[in-house]
Amino acid sequence: MIHVSEFKDLALLTIHKVGNASNDEMLICSKAPLQLEDETIGQLLITYFIQPFSNAAEYFRFKHDADLEMNEIFQYCKRIFTNQDDFQEQSVNIAKHLYKHSTHPKIKGGELYIAYFNKCQVDGEEVSAIGIFKSENRDTYLKVFLSDDNYQVNYEDGININKLDKGCLIFNTEEAEGYKVSIVDSIGKQQEAVYWRDAFLQVQRREDSYHQTETAVDMCKQFISTKLPSEYEMNRVDQVDLLNKSAAYFKEKEQFQLEDFANEVLGHPDAIASFKEYRNEYANHYQQDIPDEFDISAPAVKKQQKVFKSIIKLDKNFHIYIHGNREMIERGFDEATNMNYYKLLFENEA
Known part of the structure; x- marks a missing residue:
């Protein structure tokens, strides 16, 4: 079982915009990781990323029909685990790989967050981890504020931190078997969402209990x-x-x-x-x-x-x-x- 309290060190985070290629939407990649100077924002992001995994009790592993080393996401994560200096470059490769598979007409574009956690707990083992998260849906929020001794109401567009659309945690353990991977997909039962697990990540369930x-x-x-x-x-x-x-x-x-x-x-x-x-x-x-x-x-x-x-x-x-x-x-x-x-x-x- 995965808990937010077990993820305390969000060391690196970068954000890319991945559109739907078939709808002529663009891929926009950041030049460098985000500088997280506000501790509150960092904690809110960790909650947004990790909380949906609290009910994910099963694990997956990366696979490939010919050779595990040919699985793109496996390779990009392996390079990050080997050298954190490669984080930004490999995050761009991950975004490009997702963009390549975002061709179904019903796939929504959205922000892609790539995160690196120095320390976290998985089944009692302390390891580093890489998170790949995608937000596809935005909400409208009312904003109440005081202006000239009167309260005013406005609205703004934003992301609901209680609703992660898609997520993947790759734990730096059992590399030879394809790592230990946990997945969240809020619309995973719909046909157009199969791309996240099968096409983009290429994972299969682990032979565990x-x-x-x-x-x-x-x-x-x-x-x-x-x-x-x-x-x-x-x-x-x-x-x-x-x-x-x-x-x-x-x-x-x-x-x-x-x-x-x-x-x-x-x-x-x-x-x-x-x-x-x-x-x-x-x-x-x-x-x-x-x-x-x-x-x-x-x-x-x-x-x-x-x-x-x-x-x-x-x-x-x-x-x-x-x-x-x-x-x-x-x-x-x-x-x-x-x-x-x-x-x-x-x-x-x-």
């Missing part, structure tokens, strides 16, 4: 929701019961063990054999490695809670939320109305 947990959760959910019903007669209540057991396993355990999960959650030998076979099918289809054992990441489990939906939707009339004992709900068919029904057993009504 967060990624392994996230992948295993998705695999287990798909197995219970699609694979099992196709092989065995299974009603929705039984599916939800298995999803609840899976969710409890990931929440309560510190380590995922394939054999332990299969026996504790699935139980039946045929289902266990099918699950192990499906693990291999899933890994091949999605090109994702799922080890037999790994440490479970609590932040990944929290983020994936929505995957285990313990809800049965009945037409457009009812939703049944099942949180506990599967034996307290029974499914049946009423011949008089020719409709299905559920019987719910309970002791107290809230």
Whole structure:
């Protein structure tokens, strides 16, 4: 987890303007780093840059299909980490690289901030870091001021320090593997925003506990929701019961063990054999490695809670939320109305 308090030394900062090349917008680069003489402004900038990463629990690394050394951003950052005197030159290279990939008609131009932090903490390790941040949206602010014994109101255009549009932190550790990288993209789910992570940065998720947990959760959910019903007669209540057991396993355990999960959650030998076979099918289809054992990441489990939906939707009339004992709900068919029904057993009504 990343916190603002862990970034105290903003040593270098430069700002460039990166427009959309396809819209005939310009690339304007600063000649030298910004001189930060006001301590308050420096702290506000650190908050603006770092606060959005407080919820980013997963890490990425730079990649390239042929050779990691051919990844442009990796190379520019490597040169800065090697020699801070190259900071401004490499920041211009980063801006030019972003400009080259800012061609989608929906990509907005904006200010590009390149920052160098002498010291920060990442997973208990003190390292230097490079920040690449982009602001694309501006807000209008009311300004109230006193003039000739009367208050006046005016407005001005500015950047909301609580809304970073895009950001990337590159930590000076694990260089051979492509560094440890954290990413923020406020509109990352939109098609036009893919350029930030895939085209500009060229990164992929690290094979760490967060990624392994996230992948295993998705695999287990798909197995219970699609694979099992196709092989065995299974009603929705039984599916939800298995999803609840899976969710409890990931929440309560510190380590995922394939054999332990299969026996504790699935139980039946045929289902266990099918699950192990499906693990291999899933890994091949999605090109994702799922080890037999790994440490479970609590932040990944929290983020994936929505995957285990313990809800049965009945037409457009009812939703049944099942949180506990599967034996307290029974499914049946009423011949008089020719409709299905559920019987719910309970002791107290809230």
